Amino acid sequence: MRYVNDVSLPGMTYVAVARSSVPHARIRSIDTSVAASQPGVIGVFTAKDLQVSTYGRSVRDVSVLADDKVRYVGERVAAVVAESRVAAEAAAELVEVTYDELPAVFTAEEAIAPGAPTVHDAPWAYPRAFITEEQGQNRQSVVEEGSLEAVEEALQKSAFVVDETYTTSAIHQGYLEPQACVADVEPSGKVRLWLTNKSPYILRSQIADCLGIEADSIEVQPIALGGDFGGKGSPEEAPLCVALARLVGRPTKMVLRYTEDLLSTDARHPARIYVRIGCDTDGNITAWSQDALLDGGAYGGFKPAPTVSIHGALEPGGYRIPAFYSRSVIAYTNTVPKGHMRAPGAPQATFATESAMDELALKVGLEPADLRYRNLLRTGEADVNGREWIEFRGQETLDAALAALRIREDAPAGWASGVGISVYSRTTPTSTSSSMRLVPMPDGRLSCEIGVIETGTGSHTVARELLAKGLAMLPEDIDVVQVSTDELPTDPGAGGSRVTASLAMVADQAIKAWRARLEDEPVLVVVDEKGGPPVGSYGVQIAQVAVDPETGQVKVLEILSTVDVAEIINEKSHQMQIDGGAAMGFGYACLEDLDESDGQVWSANLGDFKLPSSRDVPDFKTVLVRGGRGVGTANVKNIGETTTPPTAAAIANAVADAVGARIRDLPIRAERVLALIEAAP
Amino acid sequence: MTTAEFVKPGTLDEALAAMTRPGSMLLGGGTSIGILLKNRLIEPQTLVWVGALPELSGIGIDGDGTIRIGAAATLRELARSELLAGAVPVLPDAAGRIGNPRVRAVATLGGALVHGDPRQDLPPVLLALRAQVDIAAGSGTRTAGLDGFYHGFMEVALGEDELITGVAVPARTAWRDRYSRFTPGSEDDFPTVGVAVSLRVGDAGLVEDAEIALGGVDSRPILAAEAAHSLIGTEGGGAALEEAARVAAAHCEPGDDARGSADYKRKMVGVWVRRTVAACLSG
Numbered sequence: 001m002r003y004v005n006d007v008s009l010p011g012m013t014y015v016a017v018a019r020s021s022v023p024h025a026r027i028r029s030i031d032t033s034v035a036a037s038q039p040g041v042i043g044v045f046t047a048k049d050l051q052v053s054t055y056g057r058s059v060r061d062v063s064v065l066a067d068d069k070v071r072y073v074g075e076r077v078a079a080v081v082a083e084s085r086v087a088a089e090a091a092a093e094l095v096e097v098t099y100d101e102l103p104a105v106f107t108a109e110e111a112i113a114p115g116a117p118t119v120h121d122a123p124w125a126y127p128r129a130f131i132t133e134e135q136g137q138n139r140q141s142v143v144e145e146g147s148l149e150a151v152e153e154a155l156q157k158s159a160f161v162v163d164e165t166y167t168t169s170a171i172h173q174g175y176l177e178p179q180a181c182v183a184d185v186e187p188s189g190k191v192r193l194w195l196t197n198k199s200p201y202i203l204r205s206q207i208a209d210c211l212g213i214e215a216d217s218i219e220v221q222p223i224a225l226g227g228d229f230g231g232k233g234s235p236e237e238a239p240l241c242v243a244l245a246r247l248v249g250r251p252t253k254m255v256l257r258y259t260e261d262l263l264s265t266d267a268r269h270p271a272r273i274y275v276r277i278g279c280d281t282d283g284n285i286t287a288w289s290q291d292a293l294l295d296g297g298a299y300g301g302f303k304p305a306p307t308v309s310i311h312g313a314l315e316p317g318g319y320r321i322p323a324f325y326s327r328s329v330i331a332y333t334n335t336v337p338k339g340h341m342r343a344p345g346a347p348q349a350t351f352a353t354e355s356a357m358d359e360l361a362l363k364v365g366l367e368p369a370d371l372r373y374r375n376l377l378r379t380g381e382a383d384v385n386g387r388e389w390i391e392f393r394g395q396e397t398l399d400a401a402l403a404a405l406r407i408r409e410d411a412p413a414g415w416a417s418g419v420g421i422s423v424y425s426r427t428t429p430t431s432t433s434s435s436m437r438l439v440p441m442p443d444g445r446l447s448c449e450i451g452v453i454e455t456g457t458g459s460h461t462v463a464r465e466l467l468a469k470g471l472a473m474l475p476e477d478i479d480v481v482q483v484s485t486d487e488l489p490t491d492p493g494a495g496g497s498r499v500t501a502s503l504a505m506v507a508d509q510a511i512k513a514w515r516a517r518l519e520d521e522p523v524l525v526v527v528d529e530k531g532g533p534p535v536g537s538y539g540v541q542i543a544q545v546a547v548d549p550e551t552g553q554v555k556v557l558e559i560l561s562t563v564d565v566a567e568i569i570n571e572k573s574h575q576m577q578i579d580g581g582a583a584m585g586f587g588y589a590c591l592e593d594l595d596e597s598d599g600q601v602w603s604a605n606l607g608d609f610k611l612p613s614s615r616d617v618p619d620f621k622t623v624l625v626r627g628g629r630g631v632g633t634a635n636v637k638n639i640g641e642t643t644t645p646p647t648a649a650a651i652a653n654a655v656a657d658a659v660g661a662r663i664r665d666l667p668i669r670a671e672r673v674l675a676l677i678e679a680a681p
Numbered sequence: 682m683t684t685a686e687f688v689k690p691g692t693l694d695e696a697l698a699a700m701t702r703p704g705s706m707l708l709g710g711g712t713s714i715g716i717l718l719k720n721r722l723i724e725p726q727t728l729v730w731v732g733a734l735p736e737l738s739g740i741g742i743d744g745d746g747t748i749r750i751g752a753a754a755t756l757r758e759l760a761r762s763e764l765l766a767g768a769v770p771v772l773p774d775a776a777g778r779i780g781n782p783r784v785r786a787v788a789t790l791g792g793a794l795v796h797g798d799p800r801q802d803l804p805p806v807l808l809a810l811r812a813q814v815d816i817a818a819g820s821g822t823r824t825a826g827l828d829g830f831y832h833g834f835m836e837v838a839l840g841e842d843e844l845i846t847g848v849a850v851p852a853r854t855a856w857r858d859r860y861s862r863f864t865p866g867s868e869d870d871f872p873t874v875g876v877a878v879s880l881r882v883g884d885a886g887l888v889e890d891a892e893i894a895l896g897g898v899d900s901r902p903i904l905a906a907e908a909a910h911s912l913i914g915t916e917g918g919g920a921a922l923e924e925a926a927r928v929a930a931a932h933c934e935p936g937d938d939a940r941g942s943a944d945y946k947r948k949m950v951g952v953w954v955r956r957t958v959a960a961c962l963s964g
Contacts, residue, residue, distance in 0.1 A: 670865035
């Protein structure tokens with residue numbers, strides 16, 4: 001395994017950047033002369049030196065280097081190329097920037113208020129913008145689903161209505177390996193890249209558009225990633241590194257310091273979600289509205305699509321909902337650009353709606369599990385969008401969770417105990433556009449070439465086991481090799497809980513082609529699978545907590561994850577996704593917060609941005625509800641993003657059960673809990 | 682990170698000589714210096730590694746019961762010391778809860794004392810124990826009480842040419858010592874509030890002498906002398922304990938941060954002074 005920082009090329013140069021110290025300002029001048037005169041410095045460059053346009057995964061709104069304006073603290077303003085990293089970093093500190101500061105907006109609420117300062121003058125004018133001028137300033141996207149009118153009418157007639165607002169914090173993915181890139185431009189113009197990106201085939205056009213070159217002149221090299229969790233999907237520093245390599249005529253290398261990563265990459269959107277759910281006297285849901293306002297930060301280009309950011313809104317727990325409305329507004333603000341993180345949108349939406357379901361249960365006088373049970377869709381029913389799924393196993397999954405629950409009796413003396421439940425449902429992608437080559441080796445082994453980057457999830461092991469099973473070979477006789485983007489036609493990249501399903505679809509075709517081949521020669525399959533009826537999976541979590549009533553401290557004793565599964569290709573890596581997902585959900589619920597008040601990231605190092613350690617995480621227990629119907633002949637369901645979204649609501653519901661304190665704002669900090677306990681009548 | 686010359690003296694005298702170089706800085710385990718260097722908050726020209734100096738090593742006990750710990754003793758040595766576990770168990774208990782095994786394997790007692798971050802654990806523990814620090818310089822040696830050593834945030838009463846060689850803790854006969862580190866978020870974090878309590882309890886069950894020290898709630902680790910005094914002559918419970926908790930909470934000057942607001946920290950000082958005193962008396 002080789003990571004980006006391990007890559008060393010002859011003539012390598014090193015890049016460091018000077019970053020904005022202010023959240024919003026016109027750049028009056030940049031003086032690079034002192035920096036440029038430092039020993040070891042090859043050149044210091046600003047936006048005017050680069051022949052590039054803006055870039056992004058979707059909307060192309062991100063500046064490679066700030067041109068006339070900076071829009072957040074940490075934005076790249078000038079780049080130093082030097083003979084060593086030390087020299088580059090020392091010189092970057094000597095770049096003198098003079099700013100004319102502008103009024104700024106630090107929250108989505110401020111951003112959409114009438115007369116707010118504008119982050120971008122004409123965001124609708126960027127290529128691939130999601131919005132129009134009519135939708136208003138400081139918007140990245142506005143997505144509406146369902147009928148507000150129908151919801152209002154149904155709420156009027158509902159016996160019980162919950163009507164509350166929930167907020168969530170911005171958090172970083174917390175991968176071990178920071179963003180990094182090595183770029184090499186050959187005299188022919190061919191670009192070779194080694195970088196922390198999990199979607200290399202899609203990446204090429206994103207970079208090509210920015211640099212004004214052809215996508216197929218870019219070859220992304222195979223590399224292992226030290227963690228992704230959604231944060232390694234954008235081009236990040238790559239356009240800059242390529243542009244600089246062109247300017248200096250030598251390969252460039254840039255590895256972010258972790259503080260830079262926290263300040264400038266693609267954190268999870270903080271959200272304010274206004275939820276209204278109504279039901280009749282028996283607890284049958286009559287109406288459901290979720291109105292989300294998300295802080296997208298200074299640029300929208302770090303996320304692949306606007307709709308994905310309200311995941312969870314489209315499949316709200318797999319419940320039967322006669323009247324449904326969902327709105328998601330992502331605002332531009334003068335904060336760190338937001339992007340995707342494990343189940344984008346769903347942890348926010350699920351915290352809000354699954355907390356609201358418990359609040360509704362309290363009003364109706366039903367057990368939280370009973371309220372959910374009676375409203376979970378059954379196979380054959382249509383979802384809120386009128387779609388029929390291959391199956392709905394929410395009730396079975398909930399039953400299995402309750403059957404496995406053992407009440408903990410190890411709360412410290414004097415602490416209150418509580419149990420909380422949360423339900424989440426997620427789609428398994430049924431379509432893919434991918435390719436695979438099987439190459440017979442002289443020693444009888446089989447080499448499997450794929451475009452899937454190993455991000456640390458065990459995806460290459462999954463590919464090996466799928467082939468071993470299909471070809472009746474021993475897994476150890478199969479080598480799975482990631483090849484460069486020149487070697488295979490396409491791959492969708494890692495993400496969206498799709499890797500196992502996508503690999504299963506392409507492996508299925510490869511196995512058939514391998515069996516049908518006439519000579520002992522390599523077999524290349526390219527699949528463009530459009531997908532069948534939607535497949536999904538339920539994850540039910542039950543959290544058990546102990547709360548110290550005198551300090552508000554919450555100890556999460558246990559998280560029981562019950563998951564609706566079909567075939568499991570590799571039990572260990574499957575379990576790793578369940579446990580890792582719950583650990584991430586726990587960190588989101590209880591610890592992590594970038595804290596961007598006043599436009600500064602206050603948790604700008606891993607000492608202050610607290611990820612859970614092994615001492616902090618609760619006991620994880622798992623129940624697998626086998627026998628589900630999945631995708632393809634391999635019969636698989638999603639797993640990578642199933643156990644993160646429900647965790648925060650399960651814990652918040654358990655805290656409410658323990659001490660009556662209803663947490664509506666993440667993270668669940670002791671101080672907040674104590675304040676609620678003390679405010680209780 | 683910039684480059685600095687790394688000097689590894691073999692003796693205390695060599696270390697003191699190396700400290701006279703311009704831009705020199707002492708390095709023990711490097712757990713704090715490493716972070717400061719990486720973030721370019723310090724740019725020393727010379728790093729003098731004192732983590733293995735023989736004069737700074739060892740843990741022992743004098744005839745009068747005084748416990749002596751070398752400044753280069755690592756937190757792991759403190760945590761695993763049978764001598765300390767018998768003589769002053771609060772120290773290995775506190776040391777064993779700091780950071781993680783990788784930190785404890787290299788971080789030194791001396792480094793922990795001179796770093797001067799008010800959120801550290803060992804300074805309040807040693808303050809409550811009335812520890813003395815042994816200090817050496819080219820011009821000679823001196824001994825100073827830890828009370829008075831901390832001036833402000835990362836400011837300690839140590840000359841440019843001085844280094845701590847060791848710590849002396851007075852005999853613990855009839856003393857009961859406890860330390861509470863309250864970390865309601867991650868256990869791997871600085872405490873929101875750290876409370877160290879040392880009580881000398883007489884045969885009649887009355888508190889004869891007391892110290893309460895606090896971490897994380899001021900610009901420096903502090904002694905809450907008035908709060909401790911209110912326990913003397915009492916059984917350490919009831920109204921006296923409530924008063925001690927109230928006075929300690931009023932005495933500190935915490936700031937707002939991610940670990941809690943000033944109000945919350947002050948409130949937690951009250952809770953944890955009560956709990957820590959009670960733990961002292963019960964065990």
